[in-house]
Amino acid sequence: MRNLTLFGILTTLLLSASVVIGAGVDLGQVQKQEVNLSAIMMFLLFVSGTLGITYWAAQRTKTAKDFYTAGGGITGFQNGLAIAGDYMSAASFLGISGLVYGSGYDGLIFSIGWLVGWPVILFMVAEQLRNLGKYTFADVASYRLGQTPIRSMAACGSLVTVLLYLIAQMVGAGQLIQLLFGLEYWIAVVLVGVLMILYVTFGGMLATTWVQIIKAILLLVGATFMAFMVLKEVGFSFEALFTKAVAIHKKHDAIMGPGGLVTDPLSAISLGLGLMFGTAGLPHILMRFFTVSDAKEARKSVFYATGFIGYFYILTFIIGFGAILLVSTNPAYFSDFVAGKLKGGGNMPAIHLAHAVGGDIFLGFISAVAFATILAVVSGLTLAGASAVSHDLYANVFRRGRVDEAQEMRVSKMATIALGILAIILGIQFEKQNVAFMVYLAFTVAASANFPVLFLSIYWSKLTTRGAFIGGFIGLITALGLVIVGPTVWEDTLGFAKGSAPFQYKFPAIFSMTAGFISIWFFSITDSSARAKEDIAGFEAQDIRCQTGIGADGAVDH
Amino acid sequence: MQPDMVSKVKNHPKYRELIAKRTVFSWILTLIMCSIYYGFILLVAFDKEFLKTPIASGSIITIGIPLGVVVILSAFLLTGIYTWRANGTFDDLTREIKKDVQ
Numbered sequence: 149m150r151n152l153t154l155f156g157i158l159t160t161l162l163l164s165a166s167v168v169i170g171a172g173v174d175l176g177q178v179q180k181q182e183v184n185l186s187a188i189m190m191f192l193l194f195v196s197g198t199l200g201i202t203y204w205a206a207q208r209t210k211t212a213k214d215f216y217t218a219g220g221g222i223t224g225f226q227n228g229l230a231i232a233g234d235y236m237s238a239a240s241f242l243g244i245s246g247l248v249y250g251s252g253y254d255g256l257i258f259s260i261g262w263l264v265g266w267p268v269i270l271f272m273v274a275e276q277l278r279n280l281g282k283y284t285f286a287d288v289a290s291y292r293l294g295q296t297p298i299r300s301m302a303a304c305g306s307l308v309t310v311l312l313y314l315i316a317q318m319v320g321a322g323q324l325i326q327l328l329f330g331l332e333y334w335i336a337v338v339l340v341g342v343l344m345i346l347y348v349t350f351g352g353m354l355a356t357t358w359v360q361i362i363k364a365i366l367l368l369v370g371a372t373f374m375a376f377m378v379l380k381e382v383g384f385s386f387e388a389l390f391t392k393a394v395a396i397h398k399k400h401d402a403i404m405g406p407g408g409l410v411t412d413p414l415s416a417i418s419l420g421l422g423l424m425f426g427t428a429g430l431p432h433i434l435m436r437f438f439t440v441s442d443a444k445e446a447r448k449s450v451f452y453a454t455g456f457i458g459y460f461y462i463l464t465f466i467i468g469f470g471a472i473l474l475v476s477t478n479p480a481y482f483s484d485f486v487a488g489k490l491k492g493g494g495n496m497p498a499i500h501l502a503h504a505v506g507g508d509i510f511l512g513f514i515s516a517v518a519f520a521t522i523l524a525v526v527s528g529l530t531l532a533g534a535s536a537v538s539h540d541l542y543a544n545v546f547r548r549g550r551v552d553e554a555q556e557m558r559v560s561k562m563a564t565i566a567l568g569i570l571a572i573i574l575g576i577q578f579e580k581q582n583v584a585f586m587v588y589l590a591f592t593v594a595a596s597a598n599f600p601v602l603f604l605s606i607y608w609s610k611l612t613t614r615g616a617f618i619g620g621f622i623g624l625i626t627a628l629g630l631v632i633v634g635p636t637v638w639e640d641t642l643g644f645a646k647g648s649a650p651f652q653y654k655f656p657a658i659f660s661m662t663a664g665f666i667s668i669w670f671f672s673i674t675d676s677s678a679r680a681k682e683d684i685a686g687f688e689a690q691d692i693r694c695q696t697g698i699g700a701d702g703a704v705d706h
Numbered sequence: 707m708q709p710d711m712v713s714k715v716k717n718h719p720k721y722r723e724l725i726a727k728r729t730v731f732s733w734i735l736t737l738i739m740c741s742i743y744y745g746f747i748l749l750v751a752f753d754k755e756f757l758k759t760p761i762a763s764g765s766i767i768t769i770g771i772p773l774g775v776v777v778i779l780s781a782f783l784l785t786g787i788y789t790w791r792a793n794g795t796f797d798d799l800t801r802e803i804k805k806d807v808q
Binding site for chain 2: 253256257259260261263264266267268270271272275386387390391394401404405406412413416417419420424443444447448450451454455458461462688689692695696697698
């Protein structure tokens with residue numbers, strides 16, 4: 149029955165997609181590209197392939213464990229690729245190569261910040277998560293603490309992070325697809341929302357994982373080809389690449405060193421802290437460690453993921469410089485060549501470069517990959533958000549753990565659909581807003597609320613329920629508050645006068661993380677309740693399981 | 707977990723060895739990663755000119771570029787070192803402890 153429904157939806161979707169594409173042809177808005185046929189073909193190929201996988205995964209997704217963690221049978225290498233697929237968003241592919249194209253070296257500084265969180269995740273939380281948790285990071289945070297308050301707190305932290313990230317992805321998706329495929333913005337957003345609901349509700353973590361793996365491979369292959377073609381253009385000499393880029397770029401040799409990205413040391417450190425520890429607090433990333441069988445595979449996942457992500461960032465740097473050579477000199481890629489306005493805006497150099505090195509076919513390929521990238525990221529996010537709702541809020545807070553698996557899975561699927569619809573609505577609402585700051589805000593919240601609670605619950609024996617609950621919320625509220633009264637939202641988004649923001653730092657992580665950690669500490673040590681004694685007494689057994697994995701779930705093989 | 711299991715594991719000499727070794731090892735590696743990254747960030751903040759110095763006279767490539775690549779490679783290398791040692795030494799110790807207590 150379920151398979152029939154899925155097929156029905158699949159056919160309807162493919163049909164409506166072709167109708168939509170047909171309708172897109174004669175909509176001649178200034179911003180939109182002409183319809184790119186090879187892009188659409190490759191995109192349809194990707195969609196039908198991944199829906200096929202979803203169909204396959206749906207038959208293997210029977211239990212809650214299957215749904216949340218793909219049965220725990222993913223290998224370290226597969227999980228490493230899936231993590232890379234989850235993490236290399238369109239924002240990092242198009243955004244970083246765009247930043248390199250515009251400012252050169254600053255793009256490298258940003259990408260390094262995005263990478264260095266991974267070793268910290270490996271050394272501090274990866275295997276600990278695997279040994280203590282089941283489906284969500286709240287399992288770990290609430291292992292010995294009061295279930296209701298800690299799961300509520302962790303679910304809030306997760307949902308805020310997921311929603312902020314999701315809005316940024318949806319708006320990015322809408323704008324990108326509008327450009328690449330010539331579709332209306334709202335149609336593009338609805339298409340992304342519907343596909344993601346299909347992957348997650350029917351295929352759960354297994355389908356999500358494979359969508360991420362396929363996307364990671366496509367993106368790495370595409371980016372490798374682009375970087376190779378760029379290097380071939382300059383006779384495989386970096387000296388030649390940089391010499392030509394400096395001669396062409398209007399900032400000349402300023403692109404070879406740090407520019408305006410980081411202005412003062414405090415902001416620099418704060419940006420770094422937010423990126424580094426934010427990565428270690430992203431619920432959709434943390435969730436991936438429950439998909440492998442044991443600590444060994446969890447470690448391997450991070451090792452492979454770090455390799456793929458690091459390699460990818462080196463490629464984007466080459467791609468950005470390649471675009472300076474091959475895109476910035478060709479008026480065909482500009483809507484206004486004299487003013488330096490690229491067709492589609494500042495995030496498009498990598499897309500135009502794809503055309504410059506590989507023609508229409510390769511442009512189609514990269515466009516389809518960019519869309520696939522967004523789909524893979526939003527699916528992971530939605531699954532993490534839905535798990536927070538069904539596993540933490542519904543099963544453990546609302547029903548106090550007295551719930552059968554089938555019911556929990558039903559709630560999870562309903563939560564997925566609700567989150568998908570919410571994402572579509574928010575995506576349409578935020579169309580005209582500048583949402584770039586939302587990714588950084590998501591990282592800041594993750595670093596200030598999720599990470600401190602998770603980290604201290606693993607390592608600090610004197611942590612109490614009260615401390616984690618109050619402190620976690622203080623971290624969350626401080627992070628949100630400081631971004632809102634900071635220059636990015638106060639001045640750039642709300643439109644108040646320059647310099648009028650009550651808080652003058654763009655990157656508040658250093659303050660909000662400190663607020664989170666200190667208040668968790670303070671409200672724990674001053675806690676002398678009976679609950680606190682229970683919390684502290686529970687640490688020893690937790691620590692032994694955490695260190696050795698004794699008592700942790702074994703894998704179920706597929 | 708049963709209370710007698712907790713005390714059995716806790717008093718196992720290999721357990722203490724595992725905790726001591728792994729704690730020191732993961733903190734050292736974290737410290738190395740943080741020094742490399744925040745050292746790099748402080749260079750960006752305080753000494754932009756140093757990063758803009760050419761790697762050799764007459765070269766267009768600045769010190770900042772290989773340095774940035776080194777930070778990326780070091781992240782990869784450090785995860786490799788940890789994974790290699792943890793999947794070997796630490797897992798061996800864990801296996802021995804589990805065999806003894808179960």
